[in-house]
Amino acid sequence: MTVRGITKRIGSIKFSCVSPEEIRKMSATKVITADTYDEEGYPIEMGLMDPHMGVIEPGLRCKTCGCKVDECPGHFGHIDLALPVIHVGFIKDIKMLLESTCCKCGRLMLSEDQIQARRESMERMEELGGGTIEVKNFSKETAKDASGKGVCPYCGAEQIKIKLDKPTTFREIEDNHKLTPKEVRERLERIPDEDLVTLGIEPSTCRPEWMVLTALAVPPVTVRPSITLDSGDRSEDDLTHKLVDVLRINQRLRENRDAGAPQLIVEDLWELLQYHVTTYFDNQTSGIPPARHRSGRPLKTLAQRLKGKEGRFRSNLSGKRVNFSARTVISPDPLLSINEVGVPVIAARELTVPVHVNEHNIEKIREMVARGPTPVPERPYVPGVNYVIRSDGRRIRVTDRNAADVAEGIDIDYTVERQLVDGDVVLFNRQPSLHRMSMMAHRVRIMEGRTFRFNLTDCPPYNADFDGDEMNLHVLQSDEARAEARILMQVQENILSPRYGGPIIGAIHDHITGAYFLTHNNPRFDRFQAMNILFKLGDIEVPEPYIDEATGEPYWTGKQLFSIILPKDFRTTFKANICQNCKVCQKENCEYDAYVKIRDGQLLCGTIDVKGIGNSKGKILDRIARDYGSARAAQFINQVTRLVLGALMNHGFSTGIGDEDIPEEAALQIRNNTQDCIDKVTELVESYQDGTLEQMPGRSLRETLEVSVMGVLGNARDEAGKIAGKHLGMNNPAVIMAKAGARGSMLNLSQMAGCVGQQAVRGERLSRGYWNRTLPHFEKGDLGAYARGFCSNSYKSGLSPTEFFFHAMGGREGLVDTAVRTSRSGYMQRRLVSALEDLKLTSDGTVRNTIGTVVQFKYGEDGVDPARTVRGKAIDLDDLFAEVLGDQADELLHIDTKDVGGDYGSLEKDEMEYIEDEESEEYDDLDMDFDGGGE
Amino acid sequence: MAAENISFNVLKHVLVPEHHLLSEDEAKEVLSRKNMTPDQLPKIRKSDPGIKVLESIHGPIDEGRVVKIVRKSETAEEFVAYRLVIRG
Secondary structure, three states: OOOOOOOOOOOOOOOOOOOHHHHHHHOOOEOOOOOOEOOOOOEOOOOOOOHHHOOOOOOOOOOOOOOOOOOOOOOOEEEEEEEEEEOHHHHHHHHHHHHHEOOOOOOEOOOHHHHHHHHHHHHHHHHOOOOHHHHHHHHHHHHHHHOOOOEOOOOOOEOOOEEEEOOOEEEEOOOOOEEOHHHHHHHHHHOOHHHHHHOOOOOOOOOHHHHEEEEEEEOOHHHOOOEEOOOOOEEOOHHHHHHHHHHHHHHHHHHHHHOOOOHHHHHHHHHHHHHHHHHHHOOOOOOOOOOEOOOOOEOOOHHHHHOOOOOHHHHHHOOOOOOOEEEEEEEEOOOOOOOEEEEEHHHHHHOEEEEEOOOOOHHHHHHHHHOOOOOOOOOOOOOOEEEEEOOOOOEEEOOOOOHHHHHHHOOOOOEEEEEOOOOOEEEEEOOOOOOHHHEEEEEEEEEOOOOEEEOHHHHHHHOOOOOOOEEEEEEOOOHHHHHHHHHHHEHHHHOEEOOOOEEOOOEOOHHHHHHHHHHOOOOEEEHHHHHHHHHHHOOOOOOOOEEOOOOOOEEEEHHHHHHOOOOOOOOEEEEOOOOOOOOOOOHHHOOOOOEEEEEOOEEEEOOOOHHHHEOOOOHHHHHHHHHHOHHHHHHHHHHHHHHHHHHHHHHOOOOOHHHHOOOHHHHHHHHHHHHHHHHHHHHHHHHHHHOOOOOOOOOOHHHHHHHHHHHHHHHHHHHHHHHHHHHHOOOOHHHHHHHHOOOOOHHHHHHHHOOOEEOEEOOEEOOOOEOOEOOOOOOOOOOOOHHHOEEOOOOOOOOOHHHHHHHHHHHHHHHHHHHHHHHHHHHHHHHHHHHHOOOEEOOOOOEEOOOOOEEEOOHHHOOOOHHHOEOOEOOOHHHHHHHHHOHHHHHHHOHHHOOOOOOOOHHHHHHHHHHOOOOHHHHHHHHHHHHHHOO | OOOOOOOOOHHHOOOOOEEEEOOHHHHHHHHHHHOOOHHHOOEEEOOOHHHHHHHHHHOOOOOOOEEEEEEEEOOOEEEEEEEEEEOO
């Protein structure tokens, strides 16, 4: 928070190789013995746990800096290697250097002119903003050009080609002579500084011979602490184990060499030392077996500590655990505003906001501190204080006991960590955080209970439901953060999604059914009913009721009630989701009440359903968010959800398996129709077998058969659906939900009531299993409908055993697809984000990366924020015309002819476009059946 | 565009946007208008087929020259971008 006591600022960081001299210079101690602790349990001097390298036990002091645990940062030690050893991490660079330089004189094997030209090119490249990658690639090219020469252009020595025997052995190709690390080092030593620059190496900070180790840095004890087990045994860190191995072999190698042991033994030991040093750096080096713990578990050495998802970078640096956060189960509360989040009291007592004490608030804060961390009485909730931070930075924990004293001592310039209160700005998040709406700012509402609660309309952006989902909450700690969150991240600012330029927050499920009941065919509500529906809306103006001519009782109409919450000058025209797409639109006289017309904030005709207020499709919502601002849109959503739920509760709504009941005659009709289709398939198969089937262009005979069969069977299901639909009627709750767009589709219904239809795997009829048949229940080579996965039963009537099996086959594909898709798209997303995460939009409209290179001269080429577009278009001309010309425009522009094809069948496809990845599980089944249906 | 000494003029392909070589003065003007230094421009390699075509018209193009690219844009009809010619 406060930036205190900064004495030095980091200007730049440079990574380079470290020289053996430097390793020895920075070393606090030389390590010679492989032992760690003596019998008394004290660390051995010049052992791996030497107290010069830092302390891990409380009470002891570091012998280098004299600090205690947590104060001493740890100090490096070093091991002097008996013979040099190659560092695996640099193996590629060593190979490059050996190949491109002369084995005798060490010069880069290019002529002076060439070298000069390369240097100039490099300088020019830097001038023109070439990044490190380009420079690196260029030096790679240089090395490539220089290598493969037969004779050195300087000393004329003949060159012997070198081959790398993975991971760390170099061989001369001709006589298979093995180059010892010592020889490699000598060659690298000979390369002159000037030639290194051309190869992209800065010789003042990194001489190539340092890539062959003569001294090994031993990391501080604090990096590899040993753990004391409950039994009192010491368990050493993996790195310590590896260093013990290195030390042992190093010792033996030195002894053998000094004693003049046979060359063979020395070489073997040398190779073993190389192995241990290699695995010390990276235990997953390809070509060598990983070093294992006694238990058989591979050791976690240096590279393993850094690499991958659980590595230091991704797990500890890019992502950290944080304070001031909470996580719990979520549950719905339709009475909260979309901008609010209900926080349980227990969580609110732990989460705090820092408040700076000044002369204006000091009295209030004293009072608050005096209450302590657990104010009594517990209800109503009042915030207490958990910590007080004095002006010198000291933290005092407030307890019930010391609260009064601490309150007394509060002074100006103190900071007080106050518990949450209603209205605090917090961030609310649900994983996976796939888009920016996965983390939005909410206002706190302290509530009873143990769950986080929020408005149901906030579910789609988080992709949340309440089957046990948990979410995270973060309390903002500074005024800047709060302001930024409020302006950019608050829920109402994210109603319009940048993904498709339409609302992502809006009525869902029951809201839509409710809106349907409120407005469809304009029902009447008497005073009691109307007030019951309206009372939750709060401060509204109740319109003048109509008077019933027969009884003289006042009544309100549904459309009238809905108009209450519309802005007073609102105007729009569109077709509702229930529209039947008649050939000639009857407009205002629509027999289905599907033509929505709103003038001056009055709903004149039409039914409000998903197309009106639904999330992602809601036209009214879209207009309000765009034309009246986010605050008005939030107010509208809050009110509309309360209103329609009132209407729904007034009406009552339930659905059950009985809703899929169809009369016996309808069932018979479906059966007959299905049987006709199956007979047709049999005919097709027969004609295929006698060769009378007419081949389609570009298809084999077999493919022709499959295509026509799929067509016929697809038809069978559609027809069954149509018959069922006809008999279910618009009074059926399931149909109402499907037509209004609340939940489910006509396809779902027809599968339940009519016929499940053809099952498919990879878009084809089922064919695999046994030889030339799917199941032993059928004859070999049977190509008929039933033998290839057609389910003529409905879910309700129940599938036959074979049908059930086929259905499982089709269903399995859906499951596998989702599993594969989520993992693959997750990785794709990660790569995409990694590529784009540091690009930013600058104030001059250009998109630039961190070094200021332009990526796009104008954001999106037109500089338009996609969240403010109308379905991706910067301006909606039709809309402008409608505004200027009034009702005429509707005629002129044929507004009503847009959105064609709402017929059963294509409706699902339309829906899928919006739903896409989000609700894949439920829709997968449909998706597949679609392919199968051959539409 | 006259380009004889190359086997195929990629710039004539429908999918390839227009490439124009800017004179040094024009390039300077563009940079000062955009308030940029040359190294901040996006890059194009000298070996790029588009540059090859331009070279066949204007003669050799040095590194550091600026190419103007006019392309069709889904959002903005036409969009103008600039690229700096680099080694490659």
